[in-house]
Amino acid sequence: MSYCLWCASEMITETTWSNLLSLSQPQKLCKTCKGKLQIITGNRCQKCSRESKSKICTDCKYWGKLLKNNDPLEKNYSIYSYNEFMKEVIAKWKYRGDYVLVEIFQTEFIRHFNTYIKNQMKEAIIIPIPLSKERLATRKFNQAQALTSFITQDKINILERVNSEKQAKKSRMERIQSENPFNLLEPINKPVILVDDIYTTGTTLRHVAQILKDNGCPSVYGYTLIRG
Amino acid sequence: MKSLSLKSPYDMSNFAKLLTGKLLLRNEIPLGNFMIDYLLKNNLLQSIQPILNKKFHTECLRCGNQKNNLFAEIPCAICQKTHLYCRKCIEMGRVMKCEPLYEWVGKTPVWLKHENPCTWKGKLTEDQQKAAKQIVQTIHKSGEELLVWAVCGAGKTEMLFPGIIEALKLGKRICITTPRADVVRELKPRIQQAFAGISIEALYGGSTDKDGVGQIIIATTHQLLRFKEAFDMMIIDEIDAFPYHHDSSLPFATKRALKKHGSTIYLTATPREEQYSRIVSKKLPHVFVPKRYHNHPLPVPQLKLCLFLTHHLNKVIFPTTFLTWLRNRENVTRQLLIFLPTINLAEKMYQTFKQQTSEYRTTFVHAEDSKREEKVELFRRKEIDILFTTTILERGVTFPAIDVAVLHAGHDVFDEAALVQIAGRAGRSPQDPTGEVLFFHDGKTEAMVKAIESIQLMNKRGGFK
Numbered sequence: 001m002s003y004c005l006w007c008a009s010e011m012i013t014e015t016t017w018s019n020l021l022s023l024s025q026p027q028k029l030c031k032t033c034k035g036k037l038q039i040i041t042g043n044r045c046q047k048c049s050r051e052s053k054s055k056i057c058t059d060c061k062y063w064g065k066l067l068k069n070n071d072p073l074e075k076n077y078s079i080y081s082y083n084e085f086m087k088e089v090i091a092k093w094k095y096r097g098d099y100v101l102v103e104i105f106q107t108e109f110i111r112h113f114n115t116y117i118k119n120q121m122k123e124a125i126i127i128p129i130p131l132s133k134e135r136l137a138t139r140k141f142n143q144a145q146a147l148t149s150f151i152t153q154d155k156i157n158i159l160e161r162v163n164s165e166k167q168a169k170k171s172r173m174e175r176i177q178s179e180n181p182f183n184l185l186e187p188i189n190k191p192v193i194l195v196d197d198i199y200t201t202g203t204t205l206r207h208v209a210q211i212l213k214d215n216g217c218p219s220v221y222g223y224t225l226i227r228g
Numbered sequence: 229m230k231s232l233s234l235k236s237p238y239d240m241s242n243f244a245k246l247l248t249g250k251l252l253l254r255n256e257i258p259l260g261n262f263m264i265d266y267l268l269k270n271n272l273l274q275s276i277q278p279i280l281n282k283k284f285h286t287e288c289l290r291c292g293n294q295k296n297n298l299f300a301e302i303p304c305a306i307c308q309k310t311h312l313y314c315r316k317c318i319e320m321g322r323v324m325k326c327e328p329l330y331e332w333v334g335k336t337p338v339w340l341k342h343e344n345p346c347t348w349k350g351k352l353t354e355d356q357q358k359a360a361k362q363i364v365q366t367i368h369k370s371g372e373e374l375l376v377w378a379v380c381g382a383g384k385t386e387m388l389f390p391g392i393i394e395a396l397k398l399g400k401r402i403c404i405t406t407p408r409a410d411v412v413r414e415l416k417p418r419i420q421q422a423f424a425g426i427s428i429e430a431l432y433g434g435s436t437d438k439d440g441v442g443q444i445i446i447a448t449t450h451q452l453l454r455f456k457e458a459f460d461m462m463i464i465d466e467i468d469a470f471p472y473h474h475d476s477s478l479p480f481a482t483k484r485a486l487k488k489h490g491s492t493i494y495l496t497a498t499p500r501e502e503q504y505s506r507i508v509s510k511k512l513p514h515v516f517v518p519k520r521y522h523n524h525p526l527p528v529p530q531l532k533l534c535l536f537l538t539h540h541l542n543k544v545i546f547p548t549t550f551l552t553w554l555r556n557r558e559n560v561t562r563q564l565l566i567f568l569p570t571i572n573l574a575e576k577m578y579q580t581f582k583q584q585t586s587e588y589r590t591t592f593v594h595a596e597d598s599k600r601e602e603k604v605e606l607f608r609r610k611e612i613d614i615l616f617t618t619t620i621l622e623r624g625v626t627f628p629a630i631d632v633a634v635l636h637a638g639h640d641v642f643d644e645a646a647l648v649q650i651a652g653r654a655g656r657s658p659q660d661p662t663g664e665v666l667f668f669h670d671g672k673t674e675a676m677v678k679a680i681e682s683i684q685l686m687n688k689r690g691g692f693k
Contacts, residue, residue, distance in 0.1 A: 002297075003297040008297065008298065092318070096318050096319065096321075096322065097302075097313075097318065097322040098300070098315055098318050098322070099300065099301075099302035099303075099313070100300035100301070100302070100315070136305055136306070137306060138255075140302060140304045140305055140306055140326070140327075141302060141303065141304070141305050142305060145305075
């Protein structure tokens with residue numbers, strides 16, 4: 001018997017030929033809960049994955065203007081959109097610290113990586129966005145590291161975060177104008193894929209991308225679970 | 229070591245009051261790290277491993293969880309080890325090996341004895357006095373339990389006063405708990421008014437009181453997960469209410485929050501099977517209060533058959549039976565509570581109703597409504613005529629003059645207890661002791677029939693025909 005990771009109801013998995021033969025991963029969510037997660041489909045911004053009719057969304061046009069078309073971030077790919085249900089899941093996972101909820105995203109996180117990213121970027125190094133020491137001490141885990149462990153076993157600690165303020169508590173303008181809280185401990189000369197849980201304004205990814213590029217990294221991409 | 233604590237520059241009795249009888253995480257202790265470490269070093273505070281690995285199962289010491297699917301592992305980035313943590317009570321902060329619970333092990337504080345604590349000037353009815361007397365007797369016996377089975381509107385809160393007075397005279401600490409935050413919010417001002425000189429705190433998710441240092445604590449049952457052997461007297465209101473009878477960690481928490489020889493008073497208008505069978509087998513002493521304090525019978529619900537009700541509700545159409553009744557109510561000055569089985573349906577019906585008529589001021593409320601308190605308050609101040617609601621207002625709330633309608637009374641959420649409680653909202657005040665209660669349905673259910681039978685039975689036992 002397995003239980004839904006979110007609502008704890010019992011799940012009865014139907015035995016079909018395909019899951020019998022392929023030994024597929026057991027389901028983590030019941031049908032109802034799974035249905036509430038919203039995978040981004042259809043038209044999206046080519047740059048940041050936001051659901052958008054035009055090829056480049058207004059957010060990204062704004063970034064282009066602000067950075068005078070010298071954006072350190074090549075592109076971001078996200079899997080889910082940020083709906084009310086996702087907000088609840090993330091709050092429980094990150095802020096309450098229910099670590100195991102990361103398993104909800106495992107299958108999709110690997111699948112999207114393999115389909116859309118892996119083949120185009122074989123050389124690239126995968127790096128999770130770090131937490132500050134203080135935040136890690138209270139949270140006891142880094143959500144970006146948890147996601148990264150699904151797609152690579154390498155642990156590369158070349159980044160450090162000094163600022164401990166929560167991004168989520170800041171307004172949009174405060175975020176964009178905030179000082180770069182990251183330090184690079186070692187330069188990298190290969191392309192980099194940055195992993196994080198949410199792309200909201202894109203400030204965090206750009207902060208890291210900027211210092212990577214300033215130190216000789218050829219290109220920086222983002223792979224995030226959610227486009228907020 | 230002893231001399232050190234004697235010489236200590238801090239007044240330990242304040243810390244004792246703040247921390248005694250609690251199980252807290254480090255970040256829940258309202259003291260700085262320096263102070264916490266000082267107390268630990270002086271053996272006044274002790275840390276406890278919250279997750280117990282027993283032979284065949286794991287147990288969470290805070291909430292009593294033993295279900296394997298509600299434990300999970302976390303690779304701790306600080307300890308570089310994998311810990312087990314409890315998922316069941318994680319909403320109150322995560323407990324695991326490196327996030328232990330803290331317990332006060334210093335001297336237990338002494339609570340004040342109050343000679344004349346009651347500022348309530350009302351008088352109890354004969355029935356209320358009978359129950360109150362039994363409550364007082366229960367307090368004097370160690371480890372005793374008593375179930376007070378009182379109909380909706382019997383004046384349960386007032387019945388408690390003599391018992392509380394007695395307990396305060398003896399310098400006891402009292403907890404009044406209920407599964408619902410609305411009820412806590414409603415109780416706090418009433419208890420505070422009746423015991424003006426006593427320190428009273430109301431604890432619920434998001435409450436402004438947080439420290440839990442009052443001699444009387446009014447708390448949702450969830451909040452009791454933070455207490456251990458704290459109270460001499462535990463009053464559990466609405467013992468049959470969801471989620472108390474549904475979530476095993478709540479009875480666990482209530483039991484643990486009580487001191488070893490403390491006494492327990494259960495209050496209910498609708499005992500569940502569990503309590504009922506203990507009454508019948510004489511394992512649970514009880515006192516029955518069949519009459520409302522204003523000495524009028526309980527309004528008996530009327531069943532109204534509406535053909536194709538489910539179908540109509542799916543299409544968000546009000547059944548004609550309902551509309552006809554609405555236009556021809558006995559007393560149109562009364563406010564009206566309309567109960568619906570789901571949030572979704574309540575909202576849709578409310579929207580339609582608002583579009584179709586403009587003669588009433590209406591609104592709609594449900595459990596996750598952020599303006600819930602505000603809306604209930606508006607209704608109480610009679611600034612709203614009709615309130616559409618889910619079962620959240622089924623109990624614990626009092627409005628003086630209302631009629632009650634249940635649309636789709638045959639739905640699963642309306643079990644016998646819920647229907648009795650809903651019917652009990654009507655006719656609460658002596659100025660307007662009657663009120664219409666209507667169950668609109670498209671097929672009688674056992675719950676409806678039993679609810680009506682039990683109301684009639686209580687009226688009969690109360691001496692009404």
